[in-house]
Amino acid sequence: MTAIRYELIKTCKQTGARLGRVHTPHGSFDTPAFMPVGTLATVKTMSPEDLKEMGAGIILSNTYHLWLRPGHEIIKEAGGLHKFMNWDRAILTDSGGFQVFSLSEFRKIEEEGVHFRNHMSGEKLFLSPEKAMEIQNALGSDIMMAFDECPPYPATFDYMKKSVERTSRWAERCLNAHARPEDQGLFGIVQGGEYEELRKQSARDLTSLDFPGYAIGGLSVGEPKDIMNRMLEYTTPLLPPNKPRYLMGVGSPDSLIDGSIRGIDMFDCVLPTRIARNGTLMTSTGRLVVKNAQFTRDFGPIDENCDCYTCRNYSRAYIRHLIKCDETFGIRLTSYHNLYFLLRLMEKVRQAIMEDRLGDFREEFFERYGFNKPNAKNF
Numbered sequence: 001m002t003a004i005r006y007e008l009i010k011t012c013k014q015t016g017a018r019l020g021r022v023h024t025p026h027g028s029f030d031t032p033a034f035m036p037v038g039t040l041a042t043v044k045t046m047s048p049e050d051l052k053e054m055g056a057g058i059i060l061s062n063t064y065h066l067w068l069r070p071g072h073e074i075i076k077e078a079g080g081l082h083k084f085m086n087w088d089r090a091i092l093t094d095s096g097g098f099q100v101f102s103l104s105e106f107r108k109i110e111e112e113g114v115h116f117r118n119h120m121s122g123e124k125l126f127l128s129p130e131k132a133m134e135i136q137n138a139l140g141s142d143i144m145m146a147f148d149e150c151p152p153y154p155a156t157f158d159y160m161k162k163s164v165e166r167t168s169r170w171a172e173r174c175l176n177a178h179a180r181p182e183d184q185g186l187f188g189i190v191q192g193g194e195y196e197e198l199r200k201q202s203a204r205d206l207t208s209l210d211f212p213g214y215a216i217g218g219l220s221v222g223e224p225k226d227i228m229n230r231m232l233e234y235t236t237p238l239l240p241p242n243k244p245r246y247l248m249g250v251g252s253p254d255s256l257i258d259g260s261i262r263g264i265d266m267f268d269c270v271l272p273t274r275i276a277r278n279g280t281l282m283t284s285t286g287r288l289v290v291k292n293a294q295f296t297r298d299f300g301p302i303d304e305n306c307d308c309y310t311c312r313n314y315s316r317a318y319i320r321h322l323i324k325c326d327e328t329f330g331i332r333l334t335s336y337h338n339l340y341f342l343l344r345l346m347e348k349v350r351q352a353i354m355e356d357r358l359g360d361f362r363e364e365f366f367e368r369y370g371f372n373k374p375n376a377k378n379f
Protein backbone atom coordinates (compact mmCIF):
# COMPACT_ATOMS: atom_id res chain seq x y z
CA MET A 1 0.00 0.00 0.00
CA THR A 2 1.48 3.29 -1.03
CA ALA A 3 1.20 6.41 1.12
CA ILE A 4 0.26 8.61 -1.84
CA ARG A 5 -2.58 7.94 -4.26
CA TYR A 6 -3.65 10.02 -7.26
CA GLU A 7 -7.25 10.08 -8.40
CA LEU A 8 -7.94 11.47 -11.88
CA ILE A 9 -11.36 13.12 -11.86
CA LYS A 10 -11.59 14.69 -15.30
CA THR A 11 -9.54 15.77 -18.29
CA CYS A 12 -10.35 19.16 -19.89
CA LYS A 13 -11.67 18.54 -23.42
CA GLN A 14 -10.37 21.93 -24.56
CA THR A 15 -6.77 21.61 -23.30
CA GLY A 16 -5.99 18.17 -21.87
CA ALA A 17 -5.40 19.62 -18.37
CA ARG A 18 -6.14 17.21 -15.49
CA LEU A 19 -8.53 17.73 -12.61
CA GLY A 20 -7.62 15.34 -9.83
CA ARG A 21 -7.09 14.70 -6.17
CA VAL A 22 -3.99 13.56 -4.29
CA HIS A 23 -4.62 11.48 -1.17
CA THR A 24 -1.96 11.64 1.56
CA PRO A 25 -1.70 10.43 5.18
CA HIS A 26 -2.59 14.03 6.17
CA GLY A 27 -5.67 14.54 4.03
CA SER A 28 -6.37 15.09 0.36
CA PHE A 29 -5.91 18.11 -1.86
CA ASP A 30 -7.41 18.98 -5.24
CA THR A 31 -5.18 19.38 -8.27
CA PRO A 32 -3.83 21.29 -10.12
CA ALA A 33 -2.57 22.70 -6.81
CA PHE A 34 -0.16 25.42 -5.75
CA MET A 35 1.94 24.66 -2.66
CA PRO A 36 3.02 27.64 -0.51
CA VAL A 37 6.68 27.38 0.53
CA GLY A 38 7.57 27.22 4.22
CA THR A 39 11.34 26.94 3.96
CA LEU A 40 12.17 26.94 7.69
CA ALA A 41 8.96 25.19 8.85
CA THR A 42 7.00 28.42 8.46
CA VAL A 43 5.49 30.21 5.47
CA LYS A 44 7.02 33.57 6.35
CA THR A 45 4.62 35.69 8.49
CA MET A 46 1.68 33.26 7.95
CA SER A 47 0.23 31.09 10.71
CA PRO A 48 -1.02 27.58 9.91
CA GLU A 49 -4.53 28.92 10.63
CA ASP A 50 -4.06 31.61 7.95
CA LEU A 51 -2.98 28.96 5.44
CA LYS A 52 -6.01 26.80 6.24
CA GLU A 53 -8.33 29.78 6.00
CA MET A 54 -7.05 30.51 2.48
CA GLY A 55 -7.50 26.86 1.52
CA ALA A 56 -3.96 25.47 1.31
CA GLY A 57 -4.08 21.64 1.42
CA ILE A 58 -0.33 21.11 1.21
CA ILE A 59 2.79 23.16 1.88
CA LEU A 60 6.43 22.62 1.06
CA SER A 61 9.38 22.70 3.43
CA ASN A 62 13.10 22.59 2.69
CA THR A 63 15.17 19.63 3.85
CA TYR A 64 18.50 21.45 3.53
CA HIS A 65 17.44 24.35 5.77
CA LEU A 66 15.80 22.15 8.42
CA TRP A 67 18.80 19.83 8.46
CA LEU A 68 21.06 22.81 9.30
CA ARG A 69 18.57 24.53 11.65
CA PRO A 70 17.23 23.23 14.03
CA GLY A 71 18.43 19.79 12.86
CA HIS A 72 16.23 16.86 11.79
CA GLU A 73 16.87 14.99 15.06
CA ILE A 74 15.18 17.75 17.04
CA ILE A 75 12.17 17.74 14.71
CA LYS A 76 11.99 13.95 15.00
CA GLU A 77 12.06 14.28 18.78
CA ALA A 78 9.17 16.77 18.56
CA GLY A 79 7.12 14.06 16.83
CA GLY A 80 7.84 15.08 13.24
CA LEU A 81 7.46 18.25 11.22
CA HIS A 82 3.63 18.29 11.33
CA LYS A 83 3.63 18.40 15.12
CA PHE A 84 6.68 20.65 15.38
CA MET A 85 5.01 23.40 13.30
CA ASN A 86 1.37 22.62 14.20
CA TRP A 87 0.29 21.84 10.62
CA ASP A 88 -1.96 18.80 10.26
CA ARG A 89 -2.42 18.89 6.48
CA ALA A 90 0.00 17.50 3.89
CA ILE A 91 3.67 18.48 3.69
CA LEU A 92 6.11 17.94 0.86
CA THR A 93 9.84 18.17 1.51
CA ASP A 94 12.42 18.63 -1.21
CA SER A 95 15.62 16.57 -1.13
CA GLY A 96 18.05 19.32 -0.25
CA GLY A 97 19.80 18.86 -3.58
CA PHE A 98 18.64 22.10 -5.14
CA GLN A 99 19.88 24.19 -2.18
CA VAL A 100 23.23 22.38 -2.14
CA PHE A 101 23.66 23.30 -5.78
CA SER A 102 22.31 26.85 -5.55
CA LEU A 103 23.38 28.10 -2.09
CA SER A 104 26.55 26.36 -1.05
CA GLU A 105 30.10 27.01 -2.10
CA PHE A 106 32.99 24.69 -2.84
CA ARG A 107 30.71 21.80 -3.74
CA LYS A 108 32.23 18.66 -5.17
CA ILE A 109 29.97 16.08 -6.77
CA GLU A 110 31.01 12.45 -6.54
CA GLU A 111 29.19 9.21 -7.21
CA GLU A 112 28.68 8.79 -3.47
CA GLY A 113 27.14 12.25 -2.93
CA VAL A 114 28.01 15.93 -2.70
CA HIS A 115 30.64 17.55 -0.48
CA PHE A 116 29.97 21.23 0.23
CA ARG A 117 30.18 23.94 2.83
CA ASN A 118 27.31 25.23 4.97
CA HIS A 119 26.24 28.53 3.33
CA MET A 120 26.16 30.26 6.76
CA SER A 121 28.98 28.81 8.86
CA GLY A 122 31.35 27.42 6.24
CA GLU A 123 31.31 24.01 7.99
CA LYS A 124 32.09 21.02 5.74
CA LEU A 125 29.04 18.86 5.02
CA PHE A 126 28.15 15.84 2.91
CA LEU A 127 24.76 15.03 1.44
CA SER A 128 24.00 11.73 -0.29
CA PRO A 129 20.84 9.91 -1.38
CA GLU A 130 20.91 7.93 1.88
CA LYS A 131 21.37 11.05 4.02
CA ALA A 132 18.55 12.90 2.19
CA MET A 133 16.25 9.94 2.95
CA GLU A 134 17.36 9.78 6.60
CA ILE A 135 16.56 13.49 7.07
CA GLN A 136 13.20 13.34 5.28
CA ASN A 137 12.21 10.15 7.14
CA ALA A 138 12.94 12.00 10.39
CA LEU A 139 10.88 15.02 9.26
CA GLY A 140 7.99 12.70 8.39
CA SER A 141 6.72 14.63 5.37
CA ASP A 142 3.89 13.05 3.36
CA ILE A 143 5.77 13.47 0.10
CA MET A 144 9.56 13.19 -0.02
CA MET A 145 11.73 13.97 -3.01
CA ALA A 146 14.56 11.85 -4.37
CA PHE A 147 18.05 13.36 -4.15
CA ASP A 148 18.98 14.63 -7.59
CA GLU A 149 21.35 16.96 -9.34
CA CYS A 150 19.78 20.04 -10.90
CA PRO A 151 22.44 21.45 -13.25
CA PRO A 152 22.19 25.16 -14.02
CA TYR A 153 21.00 26.42 -17.40
CA PRO A 154 22.63 26.17 -19.85
CA ALA A 155 24.53 22.89 -19.47
CA THR A 156 26.22 20.97 -22.28
CA PHE A 157 24.64 17.77 -23.58
CA ASP A 158 27.59 15.70 -22.36
CA TYR A 159 27.45 17.11 -18.85
CA MET A 160 23.68 16.72 -18.72
CA LYS A 161 23.86 13.11 -19.87
CA LYS A 162 26.34 12.18 -17.11
CA SER A 163 24.21 14.07 -14.59
CA VAL A 164 20.94 12.38 -15.67
CA GLU A 165 22.54 8.94 -15.42
CA ARG A 166 23.89 9.71 -11.95
CA THR A 167 20.50 11.09 -10.86
CA SER A 168 18.90 7.79 -11.95
CA ARG A 169 21.41 5.79 -9.91
CA TRP A 170 20.81 8.10 -6.95
CA ALA A 171 17.03 7.64 -7.34
CA GLU A 172 17.42 3.89 -6.98
CA ARG A 173 19.58 4.37 -3.89
CA CYS A 174 16.88 6.67 -2.44
CA LEU A 175 14.24 3.98 -2.92
CA ASN A 176 16.45 1.42 -1.19
CA ALA A 177 17.22 3.76 1.72
CA HIS A 178 13.62 4.96 2.24
CA ALA A 179 12.65 3.54 5.64
CA ARG A 180 8.95 4.50 5.84
CA PRO A 181 7.29 3.73 2.47
CA GLU A 182 3.98 2.88 4.14
CA ASP A 183 3.48 6.41 5.50
CA GLN A 184 5.65 8.61 3.26
CA GLY A 185 5.53 8.68 -0.54
CA LEU A 186 8.79 9.21 -2.44
CA PHE A 187 8.71 11.04 -5.80
CA GLY A 188 11.33 10.66 -8.52
CA ILE A 189 12.61 13.75 -10.38
CA VAL A 190 12.96 13.76 -14.16
CA GLN A 191 15.94 15.87 -15.28
CA GLY A 192 17.53 16.36 -18.68
CA GLY A 193 17.54 20.14 -19.14
CA GLU A 194 16.53 21.26 -22.61
CA TYR A 195 17.46 17.95 -24.30
CA GLU A 196 14.52 15.80 -25.37
CA GLU A 197 16.65 12.68 -25.67
CA LEU A 198 17.83 13.06 -22.07
CA ARG A 199 14.35 13.87 -20.75
CA LYS A 200 13.21 10.64 -22.38
CA GLN A 201 16.09 8.67 -20.88
CA SER A 202 15.47 10.16 -17.43
CA ALA A 203 11.71 9.48 -17.59
CA ARG A 204 12.33 5.89 -18.74
CA ASP A 205 14.87 5.21 -15.95
CA LEU A 206 12.66 6.68 -13.24
CA THR A 207 9.31 5.24 -14.32
CA SER A 208 10.93 1.78 -14.35
CA LEU A 209 11.52 2.29 -10.59
CA ASP A 210 7.76 2.81 -10.04
CA PHE A 211 7.64 5.87 -7.76
CA PRO A 212 4.17 6.95 -6.49
CA GLY A 213 4.66 10.34 -8.20
CA TYR A 214 7.04 12.22 -10.49
CA ALA A 215 8.47 15.70 -10.54
CA ILE A 216 9.84 17.52 -13.54
CA GLY A 217 12.98 19.27 -12.36
CA GLY A 218 15.53 21.51 -13.99
CA LEU A 219 12.98 23.92 -15.44
CA SER A 220 12.43 27.53 -14.44
CA VAL A 221 16.20 27.74 -13.85
CA GLY A 222 16.77 30.64 -16.23
CA GLU A 223 15.72 29.18 -19.57
CA PRO A 224 13.20 31.06 -21.77
CA LYS A 225 9.54 30.21 -21.13
CA ASP A 226 9.07 28.65 -24.57
CA ILE A 227 11.78 26.07 -23.76
CA MET A 228 10.04 25.29 -20.49
CA ASN A 229 6.68 24.80 -22.23
CA ARG A 230 8.27 22.69 -24.98
CA MET A 231 9.99 20.45 -22.41
CA LEU A 232 6.73 20.05 -20.50
CA GLU A 233 4.84 19.13 -23.66
CA TYR A 234 7.52 16.57 -24.40
CA THR A 235 7.97 15.14 -20.89
CA THR A 236 4.50 14.84 -19.32
CA PRO A 237 3.25 12.22 -21.85
CA LEU A 238 6.24 10.06 -20.83
CA LEU A 239 4.94 9.89 -17.26
CA PRO A 240 2.34 7.38 -16.03
CA PRO A 241 -1.21 8.89 -16.13
CA ASN A 242 -2.16 7.35 -12.78
CA LYS A 243 0.52 9.22 -10.79
CA PRO A 244 0.74 12.91 -9.81
CA ARG A 245 3.10 15.20 -11.74
CA TYR A 246 4.88 18.03 -10.00
CA LEU A 247 6.60 20.94 -11.72
CA MET A 248 9.24 22.22 -9.29
CA GLY A 249 9.90 25.89 -8.60
CA VAL A 250 7.17 27.41 -10.77
CA GLY A 251 4.65 29.91 -9.43
CA SER A 252 4.02 32.88 -11.73
CA PRO A 253 0.32 33.06 -12.69
CA ASP A 254 0.95 32.53 -16.42
CA SER A 255 3.20 29.50 -15.78
CA LEU A 256 0.67 27.93 -13.41
CA ILE A 257 -2.00 28.11 -16.12
CA ASP A 258 0.33 26.99 -18.92
CA GLY A 259 1.73 24.16 -16.77
CA SER A 260 -1.79 22.94 -15.93
CA ILE A 261 -2.64 22.93 -19.64
CA ARG A 262 0.38 20.67 -20.19
CA GLY A 263 -0.80 18.10 -17.63
CA ILE A 264 0.96 19.25 -14.44
CA ASP A 265 -0.84 18.62 -11.12
CA MET A 266 1.39 20.30 -8.49
CA PHE A 267 3.48 23.46 -8.33
CA ASP A 268 5.54 25.30 -5.70
CA CYS A 269 7.40 28.58 -5.66
CA VAL A 270 8.69 31.22 -3.23
CA LEU A 271 7.62 33.91 -5.72
CA PRO A 272 4.34 35.08 -4.10
CA THR A 273 5.88 35.51 -0.64
CA ARG A 274 9.28 36.78 -1.85
CA ILE A 275 7.82 39.57 -3.99
CA ALA A 276 5.28 40.36 -1.24
CA ARG A 277 8.13 41.29 1.08
CA ASN A 278 9.13 44.20 -1.13
CA GLY A 279 5.53 45.21 -1.81
CA THR A 280 4.86 43.62 -5.21
CA LEU A 281 1.37 42.21 -5.53
CA MET A 282 -0.48 39.97 -7.96
CA THR A 283 -3.90 41.38 -8.79
CA SER A 284 -6.72 40.51 -11.18
CA THR A 285 -5.51 43.28 -13.51
CA GLY A 286 -1.79 42.57 -13.27
CA ARG A 287 1.22 43.41 -11.19
CA LEU A 288 0.97 46.20 -8.59
CA VAL A 289 3.97 47.78 -6.85
CA VAL A 290 2.39 49.23 -3.73
CA LYS A 291 5.46 51.32 -2.83
CA ASN A 292 4.86 53.54 -5.86
CA ALA A 293 4.05 57.18 -5.05
CA GLN A 294 0.71 57.01 -6.87
CA PHE A 295 -0.71 54.98 -3.96
CA THR A 296 0.20 57.48 -1.21
CA ARG A 297 -3.40 58.67 -0.91
CA ASP A 298 -5.12 55.63 -2.43
CA PHE A 299 -7.53 54.38 0.24
CA GLY A 300 -8.98 51.59 -1.88
CA PRO A 301 -8.03 47.89 -1.52
CA ILE A 302 -5.07 46.22 -3.27
CA ASP A 303 -7.50 44.42 -5.59
CA GLU A 304 -11.18 45.36 -5.87
CA ASN A 305 -11.97 41.85 -7.10
CA CYS A 306 -10.31 40.13 -4.13
CA ASP A 307 -12.12 39.16 -0.92
CA CYS A 308 -9.05 38.16 1.10
CA TYR A 309 -8.40 39.35 4.66
CA THR A 310 -6.03 42.06 3.41
CA CYS A 311 -8.34 43.44 0.74
CA ARG A 312 -11.40 43.38 3.01
CA ASN A 313 -9.70 45.41 5.73
CA TYR A 314 -6.75 47.50 4.57
CA SER A 315 -5.98 50.17 1.98
CA ARG A 316 -3.18 50.56 -0.55
CA ALA A 317 -2.07 53.74 1.26
CA TYR A 318 -1.79 51.95 4.62
CA ILE A 319 0.01 48.92 3.19
CA ARG A 320 2.35 51.22 1.23
CA HIS A 321 3.22 53.03 4.46
CA LEU A 322 3.89 49.76 6.34
CA ILE A 323 6.06 48.27 3.58
CA LYS A 324 8.06 51.50 3.23
CA CYS A 325 8.71 51.41 6.99
CA ASP A 326 9.69 47.70 6.88
CA GLU A 327 6.87 46.82 9.26
CA THR A 328 6.27 43.07 9.67
CA PHE A 329 2.51 43.56 9.57
CA GLY A 330 2.81 45.05 6.07
CA ILE A 331 4.69 41.95 4.88
CA ARG A 332 2.05 39.78 6.48
CA LEU A 333 -0.73 41.61 4.62
CA THR A 334 0.98 41.45 1.21
CA SER A 335 2.01 37.79 1.70
CA TYR A 336 -1.55 36.89 2.64
CA HIS A 337 -2.96 38.54 -0.46
CA ASN A 338 -0.46 36.99 -2.91
CA LEU A 339 -0.91 33.46 -1.54
CA TYR A 340 -4.67 33.87 -1.52
CA PHE A 341 -4.52 35.14 -5.10
CA LEU A 342 -2.63 32.05 -6.33
CA LEU A 343 -4.77 29.60 -4.36
CA ARG A 344 -7.93 31.25 -5.81
CA LEU A 345 -6.35 31.17 -9.28
CA MET A 346 -5.85 27.40 -8.99
CA GLU A 347 -9.44 27.04 -7.82
CA LYS A 348 -10.56 28.87 -10.98
CA VAL A 349 -8.28 26.67 -13.10
CA ARG A 350 -9.88 23.55 -11.58
CA GLN A 351 -13.37 24.96 -12.19
CA ALA A 352 -12.45 25.72 -15.82
CA ILE A 353 -11.17 22.13 -16.30
CA MET A 354 -14.44 20.85 -14.86
CA GLU A 355 -16.33 22.91 -17.44
CA ASP A 356 -13.97 22.10 -20.37
CA ARG A 357 -13.03 25.75 -20.89
CA LEU A 358 -9.47 26.16 -19.58
CA GLY A 359 -8.34 27.42 -23.00
CA ASP A 360 -10.93 30.23 -22.88
CA PHE A 361 -10.02 30.96 -19.26
CA ARG A 362 -6.37 31.31 -20.26
CA GLU A 363 -7.22 33.80 -23.01
CA GLU A 364 -9.39 35.92 -20.71
CA PHE A 365 -6.88 35.83 -17.86
CA PHE A 366 -3.89 36.71 -20.03
CA GLU A 367 -5.83 39.57 -21.64
CA ARG A 368 -6.96 41.07 -18.34
CA TYR A 369 -3.60 40.52 -16.70
CA GLY A 370 -1.72 42.11 -19.59
CA PHE A 371 0.38 39.01 -20.44
CA ASN A 372 -0.65 39.32 -24.08
CA LYS A 373 0.84 42.81 -24.48
CA PRO A 374 4.28 43.07 -26.05
CA ASN A 375 6.90 43.66 -23.30
CA ALA A 376 4.34 42.76 -20.65
CA LYS A 377 5.83 43.16 -17.18
CA ASN A 378 6.15 39.73 -15.74
CA PHE A 379 7.24 38.57 -12.32
Ligand SMILES: [Zn+2]
Nearest residue numbers: 306308311337
Ligand atom coordinates in the same frame (compact mmCIF):
# COMPACT_ATOMS: atom_id res chain seq x y z
ZN1 LIG B 1 -6.61 40.35 -1.53
